[in-house]
Amino acid sequence: MTCSVAFVGAGPTTIYTLHSLLTERPAPFELTLFEKQPSIGRGTPYRPGWNDPAMLSNIASIEIPPLAETMVEWLHGQSDERLAKLHIGREDIDDRTFYPRLVLGEYFADQMQALLEEAARQGIVVTVRTRCEVTDAVSSPEGMILHVQPQKGEAFEARFDHVVLATGHQWPEHPEVSPGYFASPWPASEIEKIAATRVGIRGSSLTAIDAAVALAVAHGDFVETEDGDLAYMAGPDTGSFQMTMLSRKGLLPEADFYFPIPYEPLAVCTSEAIERLIASQDPSLLDRTFELFKRELAEADPAYAKQTGLASLSIEDFCEGYFSQRLGSDPFVWARDNLAEAQRNYEKGHVVAWRYAILRMHEVIESIVPYLSDEEFGRFSRHLKTVFVDDYATVPHESIQRMLALHSAGKLEVIAVGEDYTVDTHSPQDGAILKQGASETHFPVFIEATGQRALAAKDFPFPSLRDQGIVRDVSTAGENAPARGIAIDDQFHLVSAEVPIDQLFCLSLPFIMGRHPFVQGITSSHELGRIVAHELAAAIDRHCAPNDAAGELTAR
Template sequence: MTVPAPNNIAEHYAGMNPTIAFVGAGPTTIYTLNALIDHASVPFNLTIFEEQAGVGRGTPYRPGWNDPAMLSNISSVEIPPLAESLVEWLGRQSNERLVRLGIEPCEIDDRAFYPRLALGEYFVDQLHALIDRARRKGIDVTVRTNCKVIDASSGPVGMTLSVRPKRGPSFEQAFTHVVLATGHQWPAEPEVRPGYFLSPWPASALAGIPPVPVCIRGSSLSAIDAAVALAVMHGEFVEAADDMLSYTPLPGTDAFAITMISRKGLLPEADFYFPLPYEPLAVCNREAMARLAEDGGGDLLNRAYMLFRQELTEADPDYARRLQVAQLDLEGFAERYFAERMATPTFAWAESNLREAQANYEARYTVPWRYAILRMHEVLETLVPHLNDEEFEHFSRFLAPVFIDDYATVPHESVKRMLALHRAGKLDVIAVGEQYRVDSHTLEGGATLIKDGERTHYPVFIEAMGQRALRAKDFPFPSLRRQGVIRDVNPANGDSPSRGIVIDDAFHPISEDIPEDQIFCLSLPFLMGRHPFIQGITSAHDMGEVVGERLAAAIGRCHDDNATLVERTAA
């Protein structure tokens, strides 16, 4: 494809406002639109396409997709504010609405965790406020719900979207700029075989599961969500006097029990107290990572780990001495980090860790080593695109699990629920290591766990490992694959690890065949090879800031080109 000179693009759109499309209307679009409105100085036409009947929630916060009992794992203080913070929004809601959302009005706090559906309603209101603000600035906004974008293709002067409405004929529409923000990618029907579920979402799909033994592969937040959804179908959690919970099964549910399996057999730890905004790092910071990436030397991951180790030692000398961090290479540190927990019964550790986290919250005390690792995960992530394949595999196997364990803590209420289920004899967590197999093609349905020569059949088996990184072949817009705009960092037919699609730091797919700023890809599963920790609301905000500012600059250039063309024509 031959890209025309910039003046041809201007001539094509002479006298027209730039046209921008957002595909998807969840938090990523909301934060990108917020940044775009902040930075835009000239009017433009905006169309938002959403497959669902309403806008703003995105998959993680949508009714039906999530059970009302499911909690978000981000507190108000961590959510970047839009027109208002989450706590401010909650504070002006009626008691009736709060109770409907499962929130006690007297317990609203910026450090509290709220049901996912409550965050969904917050984001709906924030998007509508953003649209009103955009229109007041002269931006022409069209919202098209119940419209599925089934394809996108790149041309020399814009993008063409193929759209299939829920009602009415399909159509195509061209735009100067497109932002793909399609979010997580899960199967629409998770029960792919009787009793075997490829994901725990939508939660409504689990509603028909009878009170039978259930196995959940995974033990992180996704698995906890599945366990909670099942538990409230077959019983109820009851507040106890000691600030704990008990679980009361419904009559006729004696056979109901959940087994979570994971390599290490660990539950996530309880959310810990830390100050925001982040305090600066002394050694292992972004500037140090930039110097490592620029100096061209080898052994990049190991040199970064040396800085990680030094920062951790300076932040918490007692922890460093206890683990003997100074003597540990990367593999050794990863093993030592998990060793004490793996040697302790899972639920005993969970109960002790919960008490510690509760006490630290009460005292507003920050555990230094936890906070240091938390801040460093975003710093080390900036180095990932510069690692060679061997280093990337090493990072993914050893260091990434440490970071994920540290930042993917869960609400205290979630830990209480897991403890309550265990005390009621309804939950166990077992470590299966690396050498096991799951046979999901059984005549009796569900799946069979095969470990050390033993076979254990479960009538229901749920995969709950969270979103995995996807390759270009899974990209939902086939024309962009055929055009070579969307392609893998590493070919799928090689032995190299999957590292996502080829994008730059501004989230453009890298291709010589498309003009600058024509397309931005913010679809999370395809970015995780370059940005392995990119899931969540804070990531949506950070991506939105980058893309919103770039879009505003592109709109300004288009406006200036039009003005120049008009002057030239008049002359």
């Protein structure tokens, strides 16, 4: 008996899940990919129109988990003509380089085609349905029923034994939700239409940098100076063009720092040590985890531990101290100095031990999150999470150079707004008004650029799964409790007695961010896809086994 599998969404998460699934070599099955866009493989972060050619990815080639070939192998295999179209010189190909998002999109599109060819060789019947939006999903005893609306033609329903939801980020197709107010910086093609005026940008991370770059290249050019620096040359009639990033702390992200790949093993704060803490069911799980964190840092970098007085610090004290020096400096002065340090370390292959230790710990410590009370989850989110995010969400050196160039040209500033401020988007004026105490600042254009936030069950795009009680929020202590996403288990099954255990998997990133707060793109797609692929391969083999063993699975 042949079973049927559907992936809803055909971006990098589906690519890595399918890659792992084919590696497991389950019994042949029928595979259908549904994708709203005209082509498959690129996903929202890497497709044309959604991104400007100037937008850089924040993952180096060496960090991209390989598929049929690595990113660098793929680049070397391209013709000179295609490399020219991608604005890449063959001599510049390097595994530590950060390439434009659109280049990654081309890589993933080619890798998807290679995967589908491999699937066919394994006897898998593949159907690709592009320009088809899945509008709803219903669990039934016969399987998962998907409601599909093609861009052309009548809506239809299709039944599948197993469905993987990999719908990716949730952004509006038309970001200008009211005059001058943009709910996101994508598609870039819409942001680039903004006139040369005063623009407020909420956020200062890579998402905000994307918005600033899209606006900058629409109204001028980045040019290399004789001494090798980067400068920004504003176009004509752009005197009123000026951008202000609103940051809680008033900081820019730091420049990408050098570290060995693959990661070196941790000595103290290991997965095994964290698992033992979780098993102990100690209500002070977060603080005990922080003790492991401190011990790991001290072993990795004794000088840093001594300098910071690490041994005696609480979570709150450590996190305050982590940012204290930067908070006392002008953000652009700090950015210039930090960039110079990062460039020197890259040239020497020098590793800043404490930075590298924090980087390696974030994914290990993430596993405690489902076991934290709402109060402790709040502490984790306000303090320790901010350190981890700052450490891993560094940006390409060229991104920092662009921010410095814009600032030198008088086109960019960063201001600290703290926690006690509001942004009024309902005034009669276009854009938004920043209110800080008695002070008000009007921005004729305002862009939300704080990145993807965790979404709740009410935002889930398939209403019948909510109505059936299959998709629900992680239970919380009250209305003011922090958002923690929808209820899933460690294998990304929806936690519900209303659906068979292997019928539905959720890898839609915004809805699993409560349980996986550091889910951040390609590396996460690889890790999550590997877990789901293993579960899915076993389910396919059960379904194809004699006596229909799959039908004997109990609901949960």
